[in-house]
Amino acid sequence: MKSLMTILTSQMSFLLLVLFYITTFHKSMSSNHKVVGCNEKDKKTLLMFKNGLIDDYHMISTWTIEKDCCSWEGVYCDNITDRVTKVDLSFNNLEGKINLCILELEFLSYLDLRDNAFDVISLPTIQHNITHASKLVYLDLSFNHGHRLHMDNLHWLSPLSSLKYLNLGDIDLHNETNWLQMVVPLPSLLEFRCSACNLNNFTINLSIENLNLTSLQTLDLSFNNFNSKLPKQLFNLTKDLSYLDLSVSNIVGEIPSSLSNLRNLSFLDLSVNQFKGSFPDGIGQLEYIEYLDISYNQLKGSILDGIGQLTHLHYLDISRNMLNGSNDFSGVISQITFSNLSRLEFLDLSWSNFVFQFDLEWIPPFQLRELCLEYTNQGPNFPSWIYTQKSLKVLDLSNSGISLIDINKFSNLIEGILHLYLSNNSLIGDISNLTLKCHNLYLDHNNFTGGLPNISPMVYSVDLSYNSFSGSIPHSWKNLKDIYYINLWSNALSGEVLGHLSNLKQLIVMNLGENEFSGTIPINMSQQLEVIILRGNQFEGIIPTQLFNLSSLFHLDLAYNKLSGSISECVYNLTHMVTYHVTEIPRATVNLFTKGQDYVYEVRPERRTIDLSSNNFSGKVPMELFRLVQLQTLNLSHNNFIGTIPKTIGGMKNMESLDLSNNKFCGEIPQSMVLLNFLDYLNISYNNFSGKIPTGTQLQSFNASSYIGNPNLCGAPLKNCTTEEENHKYATPSKGDEDCDSFREFLYLGMGVGFAVSFWGICGSLFLIRKWRHTYFRFLDQVVDKLYVALMVKLNNFH
Incomplete structure (x- = not known):
């Protein structure tokens, strides 16, 4: 009995071992040949989104019912749950409608639709439809180059509490007056880009004035049309900002002093605005700044001392700060100014009144790639420190008063430069x-x-x-x-x-x-x-x-x-x-x-x-x-x-300057010339024009010098035309009309000569050739006989 039990136990153990092995092997095989299965709810949402798309270039041809949505172009699923987590359809030439129902994807964390040609955005009541939008981390709808996208409000952003990156560039948001209030409450936002969005106000609601965008690191509001001052509270909303671009946005007034509180700034672009006054004194406190552009404004005063402390700076453009046509940036620039800027690669001081005082033996601590000193006073000697810049690819010294160069050093310098602008100097050399x-x-x-x-x-x-x-x-x-x-x-x-x-x-x-x-x-x-x-x-x-x-x-x-x-x-x-x-x-x-x-x-x-x-x-x-x-x-x-001047000249409505002088033009000035309303200069002198100058405001606005040298031309501003000149101007051709009538004379002369040659050719032949003469007279007799018979028949019928 005991041995039987032992045998049965051994067999059971063996069967369990075999079963375990089969189960393990099956799972292993299944894991190696796993069939991805897209969630049906996700698939339905994606197909709803696709219905609004126009895909002329067949970029998303894989989006079909027959295929699993996790294998569709631009769709990415989680390896374990098979739920859609990422949709990237950027740069696909897609057109039609962006249906934001796509945000209903329950596990979507990344959505990129930039650089297509969409022309409509559909905004459902997503506060009710989107229940899991808080998982969205990355959203880019920027720069769709079809008919410009319009969006009336940004209320749909409120559920997106996990959003870290948001780019709405080139979407028209001019109807959204509270755009800043919609962005500030997003607690996780690291980067907000809204370039060329037609934003037209910079109002800040007092209720959010004390809120901090503690996470925001990048803010791009360039290419807008604010037409207002920069609110002082803006820089109090965040202390961690490292990237700030407000360029080309029609901002007026002074730069708030609170800008210097942004100690982590590495990129600052305030160019092409209407900023006035002095740059904040605390610029030297922006110790991490690498890129600084305040060009094309109306700033004044001295900025150089603070700039010399920016040791991380590699891009500096303070050019073209013009007020009433003159540059009010002032001060002395010397090697001391740049002694700490060892990382500098780009320098633009164009259109400035700085006084440049460099030692002839000075060797800068940097190697520039681009240097622009257009419309600065550098001369008469070519700045010797520039000869040391072996990495230069762009050099602009136009209008800088330079006349003297070291031809050998100059030759070595310019041979490797890709963009060389030395216009309007007095440089001499071969x-x-x-x-x-x-x-x-x-x-x-x-x-x-x-x-x-x-x-x-x-x-x-x-x-x-x-x-x-x-x-x-x-x-x-x-x-x-x-x-x-x-x-x-x-x-x-x-x-x-x-x-x-x-x-x-x-x-x-x-x-x-x-x-x-x-x-x-x-x-x-x-x-x-x-x-x-x-x-x-x-x-x-x-x-x-x-x-x-x-x-x-x-x-x-x-x-x-x-x-x-x-x-x-x-x-x-x-x-x-x-x-x-x-x-x-x-x-x-x-x-x-x-x-x-x-x-x-x-x-x-x-x-x-x-x-x-x-x-x-x-x-x-x-x-x-x-x-x-x-x-x-x-x-x-x-x-x-x-x-002659053809009548069609009246159709040249854009004509501003017409000079036909000193030729052999003739005939009348066409009446249609009075239609040349933009004509500002006219000279038809010294030709053979005749008749009366057409009456009209345009032609009478020119003085007599525009018409002289045409003996048979009359009317204001020349002498008045007589009745005889007006009624019989072609009766007695004058010398001035000879050129105009020459073609007609040649035509008539040719016709006369041709008739004479033909006539005498026929008559001469009849006179010299007897056979032709007899045939001709026989033909005439026949014609006369026929005419006589026909005449007599007509007379008899008449009687």
Whole structure:
């Protein structure tokens, strides 16, 4: 019995061991082949959210009923509970509606919908619908670039007690007057960004004045329109703020002294506002600050002593604090100012009245990457301490009064700089042996001599105008494949340049005026060209038809050359002069001759211009030229054009400056010219115009000098027309009408000669050739006989 029990016990133990092994193995296999199962409630919520989306690019094509929602694009589930915890659909080109029902996801902690193209936000009564929203930690709805998102209130934020990151950038919140009161009660909030939200007030409710946003570390309210002072209480709401951006928000008044209480600040941007007065005295107490930008305000006084204590500073911009047109920041800047700023990488003191006093042997403790001292008094010597900055990638010393340089040190310095701006100084030297690595090179308005420097293919824009460079374009310039802007105006350059530059297919602005260039205009030029200035050179030949096929061209100046031929009818293909297009030419300087005045400076040229004056053009001006209705300046003077002004000129309603003087135009001035209401300059002198000047406020506003040299032209402001001149102005052609009538005379003469030749050709043949003569008279007899028979039949019928 005992042995039986022992056997049974052994068998039971074995069976239990086998069962345990099978169970363990099964669980192990199950864990290795686990099928993720999305919660049905979560799935239903996500599908409801999807119903409002427009997914033209099929970025969320995986969101189907057939698939598990935990495998959907941008959806993340918890590994254990299979509940949705994160939804990231950023940068997916999604359109349509953001339905905030998605916040009903019970375990959602992260939601990122930024950088799409949504145009509507649906705000359900989420205080009742969302019961677990307190788990949400991260929420980003910013910068959706469709129709701008509007949101009337922020009351829906109140249940989000766990929220740490909130970004509503570019959502229009102008109807929410209590936005700050909605944010302050969020106890866990670390980062709040509301840039470009159209916020328009900075009111603080007294009931929350003593509340602390103890957790808030980042506050970005840039690009708004507050149009109010900065409330003093704002900086009392939190003491731990490390990032504060209030730039470009139209804030007025003084900077509150309580700003200095934010001892943990590392980033402070107050630029492009209307702050006045002095910067708070406690700036030196912001010991951890690394980034400080207070540029483009109206601040005054001395700020330098406090800045010298900011040992962590790597970015400093206090430029352009202008009040009534002058900069009121003052004080002496010396090596003492920067002695503790060993981490400084960016320095902008532009447009300031500081007095710079550096020892010639001073070597700064920092290595700058960017230095901007535009419109400061640095000269006449190039600041020697700048030669020590071997890491410079951006250098702007424009308008700083510098004339003397150490050419060797200067050459070593600028060869490695990517963005070099030295405009409007008096720098002298020969840099023809240099190869510059610049992306942007601006050396205009100096006294550089010798040949042009070599430039690496990475360059985008070059302005070497108003110097004394000579010689031809370097062969290396043929490789500037990405360049969009060239300005060589007013040098002593020569050679056939256009063949070199025709390879530059990205070129937008080409200004070669006032040099000694020669050759012809090539057929193939960049199709991107918007501005062509070849004025004051030795170019010759015709204007190729292809030039008028540059649809983006809106400024064409070929004046004072040796060009000839006529104007092609293809001129109408200059579509930017037919319909208005916005031009985008960054930091381009274009010289403009208009209204009879010399060239003037324009930073962003938009004037539609055609100037072909002082060449050898001839023939009639095509009607198509007078259909360029966006044209503002037209100058055809000092050529040999003939013909009349068409009536269609009245449609050029944007015309401000018109010069047709010193040509051979003729006929009457069309009545439609009185419709040119913006015409501010007119010169049609020294042509062959005749008749009466049309009566209208516009044409009579110009003095007689605009019309002189047209003997048969009368009417105000010239002499009064007589009755005979008005009624019989074409009765006796005068010498002034000869050119206008020449075509008609040639036509009549041609018709007469043709008739005579035909007549005598036929008669001569009949006289000389007997067979033809007999045939001709036989034909006449037959015709006479037939006419006689027909006549007699008619008479008999009549009787």
